[in-house]
Amino acid sequence: MAKRKTKLQLLQQTGPSEKPRQSAQSVREDFLNYLRGECHLADNTVSAYGRDLTRFIEWLGERRLDAIRVGDLTDFMACLLDSKLAPASVSRAVVAVRTFFKYLQLEGIVTENPAELLAAQKLWQRVPGVLTRRQVDAFLDAPRKIDTFWQRDKAMLEVLYATGCRASEVCTLRLQDLSLDQKYLKCTGKGGKQRMVPIGCKAIEAIKFYCETLRDELAVKRDHQHNELFLSRNGRPLDRIQLWRLVKFYARRAGIESDISPHSLRHSFATHLLAGGADLRQVQEMLGHASIQTTQIYTHVEHSRLKKVHQQFHPRA
Known part of the structure; x- marks a missing residue:
């Protein structure tokens, strides 16, 4: 009994073994x-x-x-x-x-x-910058035949606006992700989540023309050919920095003075859909937002629909 008591006392004195501190x-x-x-x-x-x-x-x-x-x-x-x-x-x-x-x-x-x-300070929601439809038309027409890779650039800008995809999603688009006959493409978003996004006729035409006239030429510049849709001059996948620079370049050419980025086209895509009567949940799905609250910011941007409703239904409009 004494021996057992001593062991217990020893355990109480030493306590459990500690992990080495990292x-x-x-x-x-x-x-x-x-x-x-x-x-x-x-x-x-x-x-x-x-x-x-x-x-x-x-x-x-x-x-x-x-x-x-x-x-x-x-x-x-x-x-x-x-x-x-x-x-x-x-x-x-x-x-x-x-x-x-x-x-x-x-x-x-x-x-x-x-x-x-720990409490975070409440952020003021910043209303995203949105292009007018006239600005979008000028911007998408900015690539010209004098530009070295104008077919690629035209297709890339069309895809950005037609799908509302993020810059990283457009850069990682692969040939096998395209279902142009069904007017869909598959993009991989944040956290590796995949979604199917509709794509319009003008963007489809631009993609097909780029693939027929330029993409194979870019692809053969490397021993190992990449499956990504948009390739750089050396045959590697176009990265986000290159895409950002191209968007800035064509915005200046189109005479757009506001601070525009690839995300501006995503904002414009969502805003124009809502202005045209699209359901907020459908826009959320196309954008790949996990929360509807993220999509709701676009309801504060486009006021023309609200004005039209007010004029139509208010007795003193």
Whole structure:
């Protein structure tokens, strides 16, 4: 009995064995791998979270993760605001830190989650920039035969506006994703989610013309041929930076002075559909939005329909 008592006392004195403490940087890498492998987040989202956590770890310094309290996290957010980060970037950093601490709690690295009490500042919803229909026509007609790859550029711009796809989705479109006879294409969005998107006749004509006249010529410039639809001058898939530059170039040529980007065509696509009477849920599905709230921002952009309804039905319009 005495011997047993001594062992019990020994256990009480020593306590359970502790895990070796990991550095914040190594935990960061494990967390990003968790986001990729188990949460299946898009690469761009993982990269953004990685940048936010790099700032957090630099601010953390020698402090231990399990010693952080909500007051410390509030100080970190204040530092971000002092560094003149945009409100959207600060709010994303809040989400990144919250998700990071949930992971730490899941792994047993921390016992309490102070980030649960962390409040993000409320963002003003920014109304997205939208092109008028006349501007869209001028923009889509901007590629000319004097341009080296005008067939590709014309098809690319038509696809951006016809489908409302994101720049990354257009860059990763493959030949096998096209169902032009059925007037559909399959695109891969955030988190690897796939959806079928309708495509109009003008975009289909532009794609067919590009494939018949130029794409094979670009494809043979490399030993290993890529299946992506839009190729660069060296036969590699067109990337988002190249696409962004082309959109800027053709916007200037079309005389569009507002700050336009590939996302402007996505905004215009959604706004013009809603103005034409499309159902909000259908637009949500075409855009690949997970939440209807994300799509609802476009209802604040196009007021012409509301004016028409008001004039038609209000007795004193």
